[in-house]
Amino acid sequence: METNLNLLGLKQWHAAERPREKMLIHGKETLTNAELLAILLGSGSKNHSVIDLAKEILASNDQNLLELGKMNLQELQKFKGIGQVKAISIVAALELGKRRHQSNSLDRPKITNSKDAYKLLLYNLEDLRTESFRILLLNRSNRVLKTVLISQGGISGTIVDPKIVFKSAIDHEASSIILSHNHPSGNLKPSPEDIKLTRKMKASGDMLSISILDHLIISERGYFSFADESMM
Numbered sequence: 001m002e003t004n005l006n007l008l009g010l011k012q013w014h015a016a017e018r019p020r021e022k023m024l025i026h027g028k029e030t031l032t033n034a035e036l037l038a039i040l041l042g043s044g045s046k047n048h049s050v051i052d053l054a055k056e057i058l059a060s061n062d063q064n065l066l067e068l069g070k071m072n073l074q075e076l077q078k079f080k081g082i083g084q085v086k087a088i089s090i091v092a093a094l095e096l097g098k099r100r101h102q103s104n105s106l107d108r109p110k111i112t113n114s115k116d117a118y119k120l121l122l123y124n125l126e127d128l129r130t131e132s133f134r135i136l137l138l139n140r141s142n143r144v145l146k147t148v149l150i151s152q153g154g155i156s157g158t159i160v161d162p163k164i165v166f167k168s169a170i171d172h173e174a175s176s177i178i179l180s181h182n183h184p185s186g187n188l189k190p191s192p193e194d195i196k197l198t199r200k201m202k203a204s205g206d207m208l209s210i211s212i213l214d215h216l217i218i219s220e221r222g223y224f225s226f227a228d229e230s231m232m
Contacts, residue, residue: 019051033065034058040089045081053081057090066220069094070129098123108143111136111178114214114225120144121180121218131158133181135165137174138213145172160197162204169210177205179215188217188224190231198226 019035031039037054044050057079061067068090076087111117117136131153137145148168151158158181169177179201181194190198198215205212214227226232 033063037090040093041082041086043081048081053079057082065094069098108139108145111138111142111144111213114216114223114228117178117180117214118216118218118223118225121147121216122223129184131181131184133158133160133179135168135180136178137169137172138176138178139173140175142176145174162201165201166204166208166210170208174210176211176213177201178213180218181216183217183219186219186221188219188221190217190224190226195231198231202232 019031019039022035023031023039028036034051034054037057038050041050041053044053048056057076058068060079061071071091073084073087073091076082076090077084109116109120111120120136121134133150133153135148135150137148139145146168150164150168151160153159160181165177165179168174179198194215194217198212201215202212212232214225214232216226217224
């Protein structure tokens with residue numbers, strides 16, 4: 001009689017078929033997303049193996065890890081076999097992966113164009129369901145001193161206080177700033193409010209001798225750069 005591995009617990013699988021053992025024998029690159037997620041989960045439910053549970057979670061997000069990263073603890077716990085501890089493990093692992101992209105070098109990253117800034121900000125903004133406004137603080141060499149969260153809002157907007165923006169810049173002795181916020185809708189076209197805010201921030205920066213180099217609007221579809229479009 002043929003054994004269905006999917007109906008067995010991980011301990012009953014042949015060593016080469018278990019995600020942890022597979023990683024040890026063949027390396028992490030050989031594991032599927034479901035197998036990597038299964039390692040985080042550790043166990044499944046009464047009627048489903050941990051691999052089945054991992055596949056179910058991924059299937060609910062169309063196999064898209066970006067969409068998985070948008071899920072909160074409550075949404076993850078709706079899956080049978082996912083309690084608070086497992087949900088926290090998934091969210092924590094995805095957050096670590098996001099932060100890894102921001103710390104891949106001990107040197108301060110240098111911003112030479114809008115794409116450099118976009119790549120740095122993407123992992124903070126791409127998977128949010130609400131608008132978030134962040135700034136990059138740069139030194140005289142255009143190297144990043146710090147990424148600062150200024151405000152978190154709703155689906156259609158967030159309030160930005162210029163005083164908070166420039167206080168952050170002064171506190172970190174920044175020479176210039178790159179503004180950024182996300183559009184959860186995916187629409188990259190700047191709103192009249194976005195344009196008004198950018199002009200206001202640039203005028204304020206000029207008075208303080210702190211340059212506003214760019215304002216990026218970021219979504220899953222890419223980004224819009226005010227500087228690239230000669231709108232600064």
